[in-house]
Amino acid sequence: MKKTACLLSLSALFIFSACGDENGGDANAGNNANAGNNSGAENEAEANNEAEANNAAGNNEVVGDEDADVKIGMTVLDLGNPFFVELTNSVEELAAEEGYAVTINDPRDDVNSQIEAIQNFVAQGMDAIIVTATDQNAINDAVQEAQDEGIAVIAHTTRLENADAWVGADEYSMGLALGEQAGEWILENHEGEGEVGILNFDQIEQVIQRKEGIIDGIHEHAPDVEVVGDQQAGDPNSGYDVAEGFIQANPDLLGIFGINDGGALGAYNAASAAGKEPDNFAVGGIDAVPEALEAIREGGIYKFTVDQQPGVTAQTLVEVTSAILNGEDFEEENEIDVQPVNETNIGEFE
Amino acid sequence: MSVSSQTVEKTQEKKGFQVKFNQEVILLLVLVGIVAFFAIMSDAFLTTNNMVNIIRQIAMLGIIAAGMTMVLLIGGIDLSVASNVAFTSVLMGLLMSTGVDPVLAIIIGILGGVAVGALNGLIITKVGIPALITTLGMLTIIRGVSFVTTGGYPVFGFPDGVRWFGTGYVLGIPVPAIIMMVVFGAVYVLLYKTYLGRHIYALGGNQEAARLSGINTKKIQMMVYMISGFCSSIAGLILLGRLNSGQPNALQGFELEVVTAVVLGGVSIFGGQGRLIGVFLGVVILGVLSNGLVILNVGEFFQMVISGTVLLVAVGIDRVYNRKKK
Numbered sequence: 115m116k117k118t119a120c121l122l123s124l125s126a127l128f129i130f131s132a133c134g135d136e137n138g139g140d141a142n143a144g145n146n147a148n149a150g151n152n153s154g155a156e157n158e159a160e161a162n163n164e165a166e167a168n169n170a171a172g173n174n175e176v177v178g179d180e181d182a183d184v185k186i187g188m189t190v191l192d193l194g195n196p197f198f199v200e201l202t203n204s205v206e207e208l209a210a211e212e213g214y215a216v217t218i219n220d221p222r223d224d225v226n227s228q229i230e231a232i233q234n235f236v237a238q239g240m241d242a243i244i245v246t247a248t249d250q251n252a253i254n255d256a257v258q259e260a261q262d263e264g265i266a267v268i269a270h271t272t273r274l275e276n277a278d279a280w281v282g283a284d285e286y287s288m289g290l291a292l293g294e295q296a297g298e299w300i301l302e303n304h305e306g307e308g309e310v311g312i313l314n315f316d317q318i319e320q321v322i323q324r325k326e327g328i329i330d331g332i333h334e335h336a337p338d339v340e341v342v343g344d345q346q347a348g349d350p351n352s353g354y355d356v357a358e359g360f361i362q363a364n365p366d367l368l369g370i371f372g373i374n375d376g377g378a379l380g381a382y383n384a385a386s387a388a389g390k391e392p393d394n395f396a397v398g399g400i401d402a403v404p405e406a407l408e409a410i411r412e413g414g415i416y417k418f419t420v421d422q423q424p425g426v427t428a429q430t431l432v433e434v435t436s437a438i439l440n441g442e443d444f445e446e447e448n449e450i451d452v453q454p455v456n457e458t459n460i461g462e463f464e
Numbered sequence: 465m466s467v468s469s470q471t472v473e474k475t476q477e478k479k480g481f482q483v484k485f486n487q488e489v490i491l492l493l494v495l496v497g498i499v500a501f502f503a504i505m506s507d508a509f510l511t512t513n514n515m516v517n518i519i520r521q522i523a524m525l526g527i528i529a530a531g532m533t534m535v536l537l538i539g540g541i542d543l544s545v546a547s548n549v550a551f552t553s554v555l556m557g558l559l560m561s562t563g564v565d566p567v568l569a570i571i572i573g574i575l576g577g578v579a580v581g582a583l584n585g586l587i588i589t590k591v592g593i594p595a596l597i598t599t600l601g602m603l604t605i606i607r608g609v610s611f612v613t614t615g616g617y618p619v620f621g622f623p624d625g626v627r628w629f630g631t632g633y634v635l636g637i638p639v640p641a642i643i644m645m646v647v648f649g650a651v652y653v654l655l656y657k658t659y660l661g662r663h664i665y666a667l668g669g670n671q672e673a674a675r676l677s678g679i680n681t682k683k684i685q686m687m688v689y690m691i692s693g694f695c696s697s698i699a700g701l702i703l704l705g706r707l708n709s710g711q712p713n714a715l716q717g718f719e720l721e722v723v724t725a726v727v728l729g730g731v732s733i734f735g736g737q738g739r740l741i742g743v744f745l746g747v748v749i750l751g752v753l754s755n756g757l758v759i760l761n762v763g764e765f766f767q768m769v770i771s772g773t774v775l776l777v778a779v780g781i782d783r784v785y786n787r788k789k790k
Contacts, residue, residue, distance in 0.1 A: 194713030199616035346764035359758030387631040
């Protein structure tokens with residue numbers, strides 16, 4: 115099954131987008147080629163014992179007591195992203211303390227495998243499902259099936275109309291938090307005007323809001339800033355190439371700001387290699403991954419990131435889930451504050 | 465896959481001066497057309513600085529494509545290349561960040577990449593699983609290993625010297641570009657100046673005939689997959705220097721871009737046909753496209769459409785032209 119699916123998606127790639135440029139290739143990867151990548155391969159056999167149906171939907175990992183009375187299924191966007199690694203690790207830990215068994219699914223940004231995962235969770239008789247939706251409209255039916263079976267559904271980040279509760283940081287606020295830091299810096303160092311480049315990931319709907327937040331945040335403090343480049347780059351390698359292009363096309367560019375730290379770190383390396391100076395050039399991202407924190411601590415071109423607080427998010431997710439399952443009161447809307455990170459508060463991060 | 469005598473005739477026909485000449489001229493014309501278009505559209509494109517950018521950007525693609533050319537020539541395919549790049553760069557990075565001498569870490573990383581290639585070769589020749597499936601499995605396994613060993617987080621914190629491989633210069637030429645040239649030079653010599661090269665073409669043309677004429681086909685397959693693994697590990701070293709970190713999820717799906725470059729360069733996916741010079745042009749075309757479209761700030765989605773179209777047009781012109789010649 116899986117092999118066939120891989121082969122099919124591979125041949126489809128050959129036919130439709132075999133010639134992706136570097137960015138195209140990376141973007142495709144998220145949706146297609148990855149079907150074959152197992153990050154939790156060693157756990158798959160274990161998961162299969164529990165339910166054969168599990169097999170089709172990618173990688174599942176069971177943590178905690180498999181015979182536990184309460185079972186939670188969790189499906190995120192992509193475990194290649196350190197944010198989700200951190201988030202799922204924290205949820206596992208906290209849920210284990212409550213005596214819950216958690217099954218993690220990694221759909222690798224693919225909406226189809228996420229739908230399968232949710233259906234499998236239903237078949238496995240999960241008590242609750244936590245879902246970071248790849249596409250809210252596409253997974254609605256699957257979520258409804260879960261609801262019909264009396265399974266609690268908790269939406270993370272992307273709101274789902276038929277979920278019991280929502281936990282997450284607002285995408286727009288997240289972008290705004292980066293944009294405002296960047297805008298202030300531009301105001302102080304470039305009299306509030308100049309050219310910037312943006313690294314986007316328009317392929318995922320909610321991340322577009324994040325990008326809009328970044329741009330609005332910059333304009334809040336520095337309305338005359340011009341966005342001269344807006345290109346997709348969600349990982350360091352594409353961030354590197356895109357940044358080189360931005361710098362080449364716009365010699366006066368004063369900064370590059372990305373929808374995640376991954377892409378921005380690539381831009382950081384490219385800008386450093388191009389001889390840009392920390393006094394008049396800035397790079398910033400979102401997610402507060404360790405590498406970005408380290409770069410900010412060094413005090414170079416990489417100046418800003420935004421912490422989505424995966425630890426707090428995980429805690430809220432588990433608390434809300436626990437409250438629903440135990441019939442206690444809970445908030446339906448749980449917004450997690452985002453925290454701007456720069457040289458002034460970098461000391462608070464280990 | 466049975467190779468009929470027709471294909472052999474076709475191979476011989478292709479070796480005639482005229483067809484060969486035309487195929488590469490078509491690629492060159494496509495390249496000139498694209499360059500002219502970008503040069504007209506943007507002042508920033510046709511500058512020394514940007515040409516340096518482009519040759520640095522195509523280095524990893526070129527190095528892996530050189531190895532992939534040999535693999536396709538013997539009628540195989542290696543889908544594990546991009547995962548192998550990530551695997552070797554993570555391996556080198558992990559070793560360095562735990563204090564292993566950088567030179568030793570690089571050597572172990574390269575050996576690791578070659579070992580992945582050797583494993584591919586062993587499974588293909590000894591177990592008899594087709595290359596597509598073997599390397600697809602390997603793609604998954606080593607990507608998984610990279611994630612497992614790093615827990616999904618990038619590894620960083622190396623000696624500064626490592627950056628040289630990704631961002632350094634020698635006499636104004638980027639180091640990655642120099643490495644790419646050396647790799648292309650070595651593969652050129654292997655393919656056209658040694659018996660191994662002749663055997664590779666013979667094997668791709670007709671495996672059975674090659675075997676009957678006394679060529680050790682299994683040994684050649686092993687060597688070719690090991691060379692492909694070697695090329696991946698060299699690209700892994702460049703990636704490590706370029707990003708100053710080992711990224712377990714780097715270059716996902718990049719294997720398809722590599723195959724694209726090789727096929728664009730005129731190498732047949734059925735083996736036995738195609739030349740390294742064409743592959744080099746294929747790599748340059750993809751690199752110029754990707755760079756130019758970013759400079760023009762063309763959106764990602766359009767870029768995909770344009771890149772795919774260029775592939776089909778370039779290969780299509782060649783096919784139509786050759787059919788007419790007959």
